[in-house]
Amino acid sequence: MDLAIYDLKLHRGRFIATVIGVGLLFTIVLAMNGLYRGNIQEGLALIKATNPDLWVVERYRGGPFNEQSTLPEFYHYSVKAMPGVEKASPFIYYTVERQIEGKSRHFSIVGFDVFGGLGGPQKIYAGRNIEQAHYEMVAHQKLGLRLGDRIPLGLHTYTVVGLTKEAVSSDGEALVYLSLPDAQEVLYQRDNEAVRDQRERLLRTLSGQSYLSPSQAEKLLPKLQPDTHIINAILVRLKPGINRAEVVRGIEKWLYLSAFSTEEELQLMLKGRLASMTKQLLLFRTLLLIISVIIVSLVIYTFTMEKIRSIAVMKLIGAPNWVIIRMVMEQSLLLTIGAFLFGLALIHNTYQLFPKTLLIAPGDDLFTFMVAFAGGILASILGLWHALKTQPAMALGD
Amino acid sequence: MEILRIEGLSKIFGSGHLEVRALEDINLSVSEGDLVALLGPSGSGKTTLLLCISLILDPTGGKIVFDGQTIFQKNGWAGVDMRRLRREKIGFIFQSHNLIPFLTARQNVLLPLSLVGLKGEKAESRVRELLEQMEIADRADYLPALLSGGEQQRVAIARALANNAKLILADEPTASLDTARGVKVMGLLKKIAKENQSAVIAVSHDERMIEGFDYVYRLKDGRIVGEKTNSTLN
Numbered sequence: 212m213d214l215a216i217y218d219l220k221l222h223r224g225r226f227i228a229t230v231i232g233v234g235l236l237f238t239i240v241l242a243m244n245g246l247y248r249g250n251i252q253e254g255l256a257l258i259k260a261t262n263p264d265l266w267v268v269e270r271y272r273g274g275p276f277n278e279q280s281t282l283p284e285f286y287h288y289s290v291k292a293m294p295g296v297e298k299a300s301p302f303i304y305y306t307v308e309r310q311i312e313g314k315s316r317h318f319s320i321v322g323f324d325v326f327g328g329l330g331g332p333q334k335i336y337a338g339r340n341i342e343q344a345h346y347e348m349v350a351h352q353k354l355g356l357r358l359g360d361r362i363p364l365g366l367h368t369y370t371v372v373g374l375t376k377e378a379v380s381s382d383g384e385a386l387v388y389l390s391l392p393d394a395q396e397v398l399y400q401r402d403n404e405a406v407r408d409q410r411e412r413l414l415r416t417l418s419g420q421s422y423l424s425p426s427q428a429e430k431l432l433p434k435l436q437p438d439t440h441i442i443n444a445i446l447v448r449l450k451p452g453i454n455r456a457e458v459v460r461g462i463e464k465w466l467y468l469s470a471f472s473t474e475e476e477l478q479l480m481l482k483g484r485l486a487s488m489t490k491q492l493l494l495f496r497t498l499l500l501i502i503s504v505i506i507v508s509l510v511i512y513t514f515t516m517e518k519i520r521s522i523a524v525m526k527l528i529g530a531p532n533w534v535i536i537r538m539v540m541e542q543s544l545l546l547t548i549g550a551f552l553f554g555l556a557l558i559h560n561t562y563q564l565f566p567k568t569l570l571i572a573p574g575d576d577l578f579t580f581m582v583a584f585a586g587g588i589l590a591s592i593l594g595l596w597h598a599l600k601t602q603p604a605m606a607l608g609d
Numbered sequence: 610m611e612i613l614r615i616e617g618l619s620k621i622f623g624s625g626h627l628e629v630r631a632l633e634d635i636n637l638s639v640s641e642g643d644l645v646a647l648l649g650p651s652g653s654g655k656t657t658l659l660l661c662i663s664l665i666l667d668p669t670g671g672k673i674v675f676d677g678q679t680i681f682q683k684n685g686w687a688g689v690d691m692r693r694l695r696r697e698k699i700g701f702i703f704q705s706h707n708l709i710p711f712l713t714a715r716q717n718v719l720l721p722l723s724l725v726g727l728k729g730e731k732a733e734s735r736v737r738e739l740l741e742q743m744e745i746a747d748r749a750d751y752l753p754a755l756l757s758g759g760e761q762q763r764v765a766i767a768r769a770l771a772n773n774a775k776l777i778l779a780d781e782p783t784a785s786l787d788t789a790r791g792v793k794v795m796g797l798l799k800k801i802a803k804e805n806q807s808a809v810i811a812v813s814h815d816e817r818m819i820e821g822f823d824y825v826y827r828l829k830d831g832r833i834v835g836e837k838t839n840s841t842l843n
Contacts, residue, residue: 212719212720212723214709214711214712217711217712217716219709220711221710221711221752222711236718278842299758408762459656518711520707521709521710521711521733523705523707524701524703524707524709525720527698527701528693528695528696528700528701528720528721528724528768529692529693529694529696529697529721529724530696530720530724531724533726573755601666603663603665604660604665604666606701606703606707607656607659607660607663607703607704607780
């Protein structure tokens with residue numbers, strides 16, 4: 212005779228409401244799991260997709276994703292000249308917010324050497340890769356662009372020639388691939404008014420120097436314009452059979468730069484930018500699980516308290532403790548499992564609607580279920596403790 | 610055959626100046642088919658005695674012999690599985706019926722049978738038989754909340770009889786019923802005692818309800834102060 216089921220049938224309204232309430236908490240826990248996985252996947256996606264043998268960055272900088280790294284573009288010739296290096300390509304990466312089709316969109320731009328250089332899009336599911344030096348772009352499907360769309364960025368308009376869906380920026384934003392000079396121009400080129408302002412400012416500064424005549428200052432001005440041939444990293448492909456550590460040592464010693472393998476670059480992200488978010492999500496998940504267990508525990512305690520006289524009667528008529536333990540624990544587990552399944556169904560049907568990518572992993576679902584199951588057992592302890600210390604004498608009297 | 614013998618039973622609560630002698634030197638003997646009433650005002654020790662006989666309250670002294678086995682003497686309970694004894698040999702009827710609210714009448718009667726491992730058609734047929742005997746078979750699938758007080762008490766009696774208990778303990782079984790229903794319930798208890806050869810010990814404060822009982826023990830301040838048999842009653 213399944214006493215737990217009979218009791219829940221009688222209180223089915225409250226049971227269902229509790230299942231939904233706790234289920235929503237589990238939905239958030241599972242969403243946090245997905246967010247955690249999605250955060251890591253997105254944070255590492257571009258590094259994995261690019262996957263060069265070496266990332267050469269500014270000395271002592273963990274760039275270009277975990278930390279800002281700035282290099283003169285011509286450095287890639289020096290890197291190319293190092294023994295063991297087969298190919299060295301300039302690479303630039305930055306985040307912008309621009310108007311696209313009338314909406315303000317946040318996305319990241321990757322600039323690469325479109326003529327055989329490293330760092331371009333690996334898989335294009337529609338259209339083609341960039342084939343011209345200027346004014347072509349490959350965009351991530353997240354931006355919702357179509358092939359042939361013409362998108363104004365900065366001073367020029369770019370045509371969408373290809374669409375990709377693999378890599379996203381480390382923040383999970385859409386990526387736009389441009390040729391290196393285009394990407395530099397979008398980043399550094401200012402409008403005419405801003406250029407005029409800066410020239411005026413520089414000219415005033417130079418004219419104020421007593422050792423420069425106005426004509427000398429005028430002549431000096433073009434030389435002092437800011438350099439836009441800046442990159443964030445140099446992507447390196449090594450010759451086959453070359454010892455990577457030796458090449459890294461050479462780059463660090465002779466070029467005064469830092470170099471990381473793709474694996475090291477991934478670790479930099481995991482231990483750097485992604486670490487705090489990972490810890491934060493873990494904390495939220497832990498707190499939510501504790502809250503779920505407390506709620507189930509209180510509900511089961513209330514259920515048990517309402518049955519305390521029935522439990523006393525059962526004890527008086529000789530019901531062994533296991534009958535009572537089974538009843539309380541079954542209710543707790545039914546509530547926990549029911550709520551978990553509700554949460555699981557909900558998240559599996561809604562995860563596409565979240566603004567951030569949720570990567571739902573069966574392993575995470577299973578682990579959360581096991582924690583929830585253990586929590587359900589834990590939650591029944593308070594009710595069990597009360598049920599087992601109930602005196603059968605309570606059944607006597609009115 | 611003797612079902613229950615109590616010799617010199619006492620129960621003291623507290624100690625020193627807070628000591629309360631709830632029961633003192635109680636002696637009684639109950640045999641198969643006996644109808645025994647415990648009468649007395651509030652605080653006289655009726656319920657304490659019932660709790661001791663129910664094996665849920667430890668007496669302070671004395672001896673209890675149940676179904677030929679000494680289960681309590683001055684050293685304490687004699688290693689008996691008290692819950693097993695209660696579920697197999699004792700039936701309980703309560704003042705407020707105490708049916709399990711989330712079980713139907715049928716399931717309430719089935720509960721003690723399932724506790725002793727009786728299942729399937731055998732158990733169902735026993736439940737039907739009891740509910741018919743209590744004239745409540747048509748309400749078998751009703752939850753207690755949908756039954757009247759008298760109907761609930763009849764279900765409670767059916768539950769007490771389910772395992773062919775040798776001893777039925779009834780704690781004020783008519784207290785929550787009107788006189789007509791109370792008389793009917795007491796009539797059922799008498800019928801059970803005679804037909805099933807179960808001994809019935811009923812606690813009551815209403816002398817009208819114990820008409821026809823074989824033995825009446827009056828308690829006052831924890832002592833039996835009066836004892837009557839059927840012959841002296843009539």
